[in-house]
Amino acid sequence: MKLTIDGKEVEAEEGKTILEAAKSAGITIPTLCYNEKLVPYGGCRFCTVEISKGGRTRLVVSCVYNVEDGLVVKTVTPKVIKIRKMLLELMLASAPVLSELAKQYGIEKPRFQSEVTQCILCGQCVRYCAEVKKANALTFVGRGVNRRVAFVDEVVNRGVCMDCRQCYGLCPTGKIPRETDGAYFEGIRISDVLAQRRAKKH
């Protein structure tokens, strides 16, 4: 497949995404929820690019959209920048930890009312635990504005998390290592947890 990304002719195998093709050509498209080990999620929409083919221009997320012959991709356009800027500003309201990245996009003073959770729901932790580790110790709970990431007690209590902790490094805001550690692992032995549960039942 031959396509053009930011004016550069790029060749990519069928089935590859625009993001992968760009990467192989040395073009960086910024991402937040993307992880090459995981099934593309298309949640943060940060990798949105403009594509045109046959006279029609549209916006797509490059981590999901597959390459096509003759596709013309622009990874930086006024519209794309406008979108990324707004997405960052929106995410900043829940995760002020992104302020450094936001500054790069010229956002100094966010205009939105914040409700800090320090999580942007990129889902890398949840998906990694399910897709790679096949442990399913993490899950999404709630819907819409109430969506949160939560550990599944039953799985955690089985001890699967003790030796893994791979989600720590994946978390783009650092929420998991910062907040979860104390809550679940440090100083809590699984046997204690199970004993407590048994005691509660009786």
Added chain:
Amino acid sequence: MAKLRSPADLEKKREQILSQRDPNKPCVTICSGTGCHVLGSDKVAEAFVSEISKNGLTAKVDVRRTGCHGFCERGPVVVMFPEGTCYLGVKPTDIPDVVSQTLVDKQLVERLLYNDSAGKTIAHERDIPFYKFQSRLVFGNNTRIDPKSIDDYIALGGYSALAKALFKMSPEEVLGEVKKSNLRGRGGGGFPAGVKWETTRNAPGDIKYVIVNADEGDPGAFMDRSLLEGNPHSVLEGLIIGAYTIGSHEGFIYVRQEYPLAVENVSVALEQARKYGLLGKDILGSGFDFDVKIHRGAGAFVSGESSALMTAIEGKVGEPRPKYIRTAVSGVWERPSNLNNVETWATVPLIINKGADWFTSIGTKGSKGTKIFSLVGKVNNTGLVEVPMGMSLRDIIYKIGGGIRKDKKFKAVQTGGPSGGCLPESLLDLPVDYDELTKVGSMMGSGGMIVMDEDTCMVDVARYFLNFLADESCGKCVPCRAGIDQMVKILNRICEGKGQPGDIELLEEICEITRDASLCALGQTAPNPVLSTVQFFRDEYKAHIDEKRCPAGVCKALVSFYIDPAKCQACQICLKNCPVQAISGAKNIVHIIDQAKCTKCGTCYEVCPQRFSAVVKVSGKPVPASPPPGTEVMRKKGKQE
């Protein structure tokens, strides 16, 4: 019951059913749709059965519980055939009169007839304005059949379209007819059904699915519900024809668990169709196999989106997929899956029976046939209405809907459900079709139509719909989840009188990104309520922000109530009704509202007798100083006690 093995068997069955039915035999039909059911139609039906038996008429009169008649405002609805006499708001206590006067003496019970604004009564359903201006092609049979009886459906010609498709038409011919009819999806997007069918038909793979989308979730919309409850076989017949055309042998009906009667009636319909050989192996002896499973949805609005619905069928959380491949090509378990809305499927048998040319003779250039709307809100006649595409909003609201309640002024109509737009009076003459509605920033959606009067605050309306969408967004993508959340926050502060200059522009900025960057149609259309109200009612936003005034007097934080000392007659009604004891006064002493205690519930405003109208609602200006406590009332002349 032996299975029907051929079209001739079906015809024989139809003749047999008809031969046992005398078209002139009186038949009492009682609407048993959800609206009338809630109003007590069950008790009305029971009363009819016992009263008829008391009069020794059991053998001479049929009693039939039918699906929704649509005139929910005046339920329970009873229609007596063969005359078509229509009684509205019927109570069990009315039944002895109906039986003795109408069934026995052939007289009308005047008090139960429709009464028009001039006080004239109308006896027949077909002459009532609510019905007169409708074209009930898809919905009409609801009033004539018991949804739990396949024989009722067959008696009216049911399954003849299926027989025609299976035996007289090739799948290609059926597809050609549906494409030619330009039937567009009735569920939201208005995508041509024939084109979608063709995509699934041509997609590679042996296993393909056809699916009924009955995940109707718009506030105030109930047309799919009523159709599925009232005439499930029409939907099923359309689905089987679609399956035959596409080459599918397995189908799903995705129906909300919150629609128990729909689930029940569809289950019964599937069972009966299987017994009759209209579903299952070798349908009507044609060699074509097809069966259907019911999938009960857990009621998430987002699950009406095609990829989310299919994910839910797979047993996962109903969230849309980020893929750019159509579900028609890769849907349930990544197999080609054709999804159409309830109403779309129910329209198919009509097209097959009467032909695409007939269908395209109805409607506008780009939108053919009829559409069922759920006409609700501040309109006199609420209910389900089916009209040809292209009828103007004005005709729907005034001719069929009977105008605005209590002679208030029309303000806006919201079409297309929560993701639709609010259209002002200047667009009342807009012909209702897919393209016209989209052009003015709204949409057809599934056919919700909410009428609003002068007492509606448009900022509050936008806030209501965005609140709904904030709850119903799956939360997966940022522009939808966080974008809607911030829009709600901004709308909240505007309604609370804390709006800031620049808020309208900020809203517009978020709208643009949410529309352009969201993953699925829920997010992409979520800005519509905001954009359309900002476009058509910008002054109202400005009044809230700049003058801290709610022109409609709805936003609590921006209104105050006081009692006009010149009008107060010290009747103590408001004083007794105030839930927070914020009103002081006594007999002969002017009442005063303590502004610090007042919660602005508006009870005093509502209970103050109209002849006094002493309670005043103000917005955007301060309340005048109260008279000194103990001021005596000024009696109206001639009203001395």
